[in-house]
Amino acid sequence: MDPHQTPFEYSQAGDLIVGAIVSVVSSMFDEISFEEYPEMKASDEHISTPKAYQQVLSLVFAVNEINENPKVLANISLGFYICDSYFNTRMAYQNTMKLLSAWNKIVANYNCDKSKNLIAVIGGIDSEISLQMANILGVYKIPQIAYCIFVPMVNAKTQLPSFYRMVPNEALQYTGIVQLLLHFQWTWVGIMAADDDRGETFVQTMKPMLFLYGVCVAFTAKIPIMFYTVNLIGYLRSMKTVTFSLMESSIKVFVVNSDHKTMSCFKWLLYMNSLSEGIRVTSMGKVWVMTAHWDFSSMTFHRGFDINVFHGALSFAIHSNEVGTFPDFLHLLQPNSQHGDGFIKIFWQHAFNCLFEDSSEEMNDTCTGQEKLDSLPGIFFEMRMTGQSYSIYNSVYAIAYALHKIYSSRAKSRAIADKSRTYLSNLQSWQLHPFLRSISFNNSAGDMVYFNENGELAAELDIVNWVTFPNQSFLRVKVGRMDPQALQGGEFSINEEAITWHNGFNRVMPLAVCNDNCHPGHNKQKREGEPFCCYDCPPCPFGKISDQKDMDDCFKCPEDQYPSKNRDQCLPKTLNFLSFTEPLGITLVFLALFFSLMTSLVLGIFIKNQNTPIVKANNRNLTFSLLLALLLCFLCSLLFIGKPQTMTCCLRQTTFGVVFSAAISCVLAKTITVVLAFMTTKPGSRIKKWLGKRLATSIVLCFSLIQASICVVWLSTSPPFSDSDMGSLAEEIIMECNEGSVIMFYGMLSYLGFLSIVSFTVAFLVRKLPGNFNEAKFITFSMLVFCCVWLSFVPSYLSTKGKYMVAAEIFSILASSAGLLCFIFPPKCYIIILRPDLNSKDQIIRRTF
Known part of the structure; x- marks a missing residue:
C-alpha cells in the first residue's frame, strides 16, 4: 500500500491520473465539533457491499487494458486514484477534495505533488454523491463522468458544464416504466421510494405520467432510510408499519425506485420482520418493477435473507455486454498481494465470511486467500460485469479515447511525437472537454459509446427479468429493451414468453387492476368517489356493442351489420326480400x-x-x-x-x-x-x-x-x-x-x-x-x-x-x-x-x- 494511502483507497501511478469515487463500505461517522481540524473520521465498524468492489476492479481492469494497448495511448500511461464515499455525501465531498490536493493532505487550491496530474474523475453511485462531487469539480472544470441515474436538472448542461453521465437520461426510464405497465395492462399499482428528497422527486414525477396514461397509483410506500441510526426501536416500528401495509395490500405490482439505500433498507426490513413475526416473505406474490439503479446485490448482513421474494422481478438496466477477458482478470486476484488495494481484504472477509490471521477480530473461519470468486452467490459477486461496472469501464475508455484524439491531432509526424507526449503529460483537465463531448468509439464488447448533446450516454436500456434460486444464485434474463434511437413506435419492445413470473402467480402473468376487466359486450362506468381505475361494467345498451376489454364506450355496428346476442361482435345482416325459393x-x-x-x-x-x-x-x-x-x-x-x-x-x-x-x-x-x-x-x-x-x-x-x-x-x-x-x-x-x-x-x-x-x-x-x-x-x-x-x-x-x-x-x-x-x-x-x-x-x- 502506498505510504500516503489510507484504508479503502486504491492508487496506481501514471502520467495522467483518473480519479474515482466509489461506494463499497458503509461506516458510522463522528459528529464534527469544529474544535479541531474538521475531518471526517470513520469508525472501525464497516458494513460492506461485496458486489460494489467489482466497480473498483472494472476501473483497474480498464486502465491496465489501455496501458497494454499501444493503439490507444502510445507512450502515455494512465494511473488512477480511487477513494470510497462510504455511501456518505460528506465523505464524498471530502475525498473529492482529496483528489484535488496533495497525497493525504486536503488543502484547497494547492497541489505540490507533480505526480498527481488529475485529468478526470469518475463517480458517484447516486445523484447526491454525484452532485456533491460536481459542485467541486465544476469549479476547476475537471471532467466528471458519473454512472448514476437521477432526475435531470433544468438546463443541466448549462449548470454543470463539466458533468457527463455514462448512462441514458432518466426520462427514458420513466417512459419505459409507463410503456411496460401499459403493455401488461397493469393499471392498479403501488410506488415504493425512499423517504427523502430523491424518493419524493421520483413519486412526484411518476404519478402525473401514470395518471396521464390511465394508470392509478393505489398505494405509495415511503421507506425510512437508516444507516447506523441510534433509535433502532423507533426505526423498526416505522418499517414494520410499511411492511404490513405492503403485505396486506391487494396490489400485485409495485414500481420501486430501487437505489442502493432504499433496497438495502427494504431487504433488511423484510428479513427482520420475517424473523420477528414469522411472516412468509416469499409468499407475498408481488411483481417488483425496478428502476435502473437496481443491481441484485446485498450487504453482508443480508446473508441469511431469502432472495426468492424478488423472483420474477422486472427491472430496467443500463445496457451492458460481456467483456471477454474480465473473468480472467478476476481469477488473478490475490488478497495477500494487495499492490496498493485498500479494498480487497475487507471485501474478501465479508464476501467469504472469514477473517485473515492479522485481524483483531475473532471468527471460526480463517481466510486462506485461495477462496474462489466464482463460488460466491450472485448477490455478493458476479464474474461478469454488472451494469454499473460496465459504465465505469466505458468511462475510462472514453477518457482514454479523448486523450488519444488530442495526441493524434498533435503528433502528425514522428518528429513531434515526443513533444506530444510531453504536452499530454502537462495537459490541463479543462482542455479535455471539447474532445470528450465529441467522443465516439466501439468498445471491446462491440458497443458504440458516445455522448449526446446533454453529455449523457446515447444508448438503450435493457429490460431484465430476475430468476432466483434457493442457493441465492440468480439469472438475469434480458426480455426487452427501451431504445430511443429506434423508429417511432418501436422504442419499446418486450418478449412475454421469455418472462418467468413469481411462483405465487402459478407462472401466469398477474393482473394488476382495481377490479376485473370489463369483458366484450360491456363498457366501463366510473364509480363515484373512487379512482378512475375502479369502475363497473354494465352491459352495452341495445343496438351497441364493445368488442374489446375495458372499452370506455360501446359503439354502433356499421349499417350492414347488427349486434350479436351478447353484444360483443357485429354480425353481417341477411338480405330481406321475397324470394321465389322460400x-x-x-x-x-x-x-x-x-x-x-x-x-x-x-x-x-x-x-x-x-x-x-x-x-x-x-x-x-x-x-x-x-x-x-x-x-x-x-x-x-x-x-x-x-x-x-x-x-x-x-x-x-x-x-x-x-x-x-x-x-x-x-x-x-x-x-x-x-x-x-x-x-x-x-x-x-x-x-x-x-x-x-x-x-x-x-x-x-x-x-x-x-x-x-x-x-x-x-x-x-x-x-x-x-x-x-x-x-x-x-x-x-x-x-x-x-x-x-x-x-x-x-x-x-x-x-x-x-x-x-x-x-x-x-x-x-x-x-x-x-x-x-x-x-x-x-x-x-x-x-x-x-x-x-x-x-x-x-x-x-x-x-x-x-x-x-x-x-x-x-x-x-x-x-x-x-x-x-x-x-x-x-x-x-x-x-x-x-x-x-x-x-x-x-x-x-x-x-x-
Missing part, C-alpha cells in the same frame, strides 16, 4: 299461376262459346278485355317476387296500376252498358245511340290512358329504383324498390281507388234492375270485395316492412283480381257448361223482361 314466395307464385290458369280457362270457354247468347248479351269484347286484364293482373304480381332490380322496380307498380285500371275500366264499362241497355227499353229513349262497341271502347281506353299518363309522368320525373333499407330491421337489410316519387305512387293508387269507387257506386245503384243476366249484382259484390281488399291493404302496407309488405301488396292484387274473376264469371260458366238449355235468346229475353 315458402311464402312459392305459395304466392302458386296462387298467381293458379288464378292465371283459371282466368285462361274461363277466357278459353268464352272464346269457344263467343257466339252463344249469354256471351254476346254482356258485350263479349268487354268480357274478353276484362279476362285479359285479369290475366295480366295475376301475372304482374310475379314482378314483386325476387330480388329487386331497377327494371322490375320500374315495371311492377306501373304495370300493376295500368293493368288494374284497365280491368276496372272494363268493369265500369260493363256496368254502364247494363244501365244504358235498360234505359233504351223506354219508348223514345235517345240513349240507344250510345250503345255499342264505341262507347265501351272509349270508356276503357279513356280511363286506362289517364292512369298510363300518370305512370309515364312518374317514370319520366322520378322513377322507382332498387334500394336497401339498413335501419328498419335490426338483423336484416331490406332489399326494396324505392318508389321514387311518393306523390306519384299514391296518386296512381288514388286514381285506382277512384275508379273502384265509381264502378262500385254505379253497380250498386243498378243492382236491382230486373233480369236473370243483369251483371250489376255480381259486379257489386266483386267491387265490394275489391274495395275491402284495397282499403285493408293501406294500413297493412304502412305497418309492415320488407318482404311482408311486398307480400301484402301481392295478396291484395291476387285477392282483388280473384274477387272480380270469381263473382262475375262463374255464373256464366255454369250456364255455358252445365245448363246449355238456358243459353238461348228466348230464355234471355224471357228472363230479362
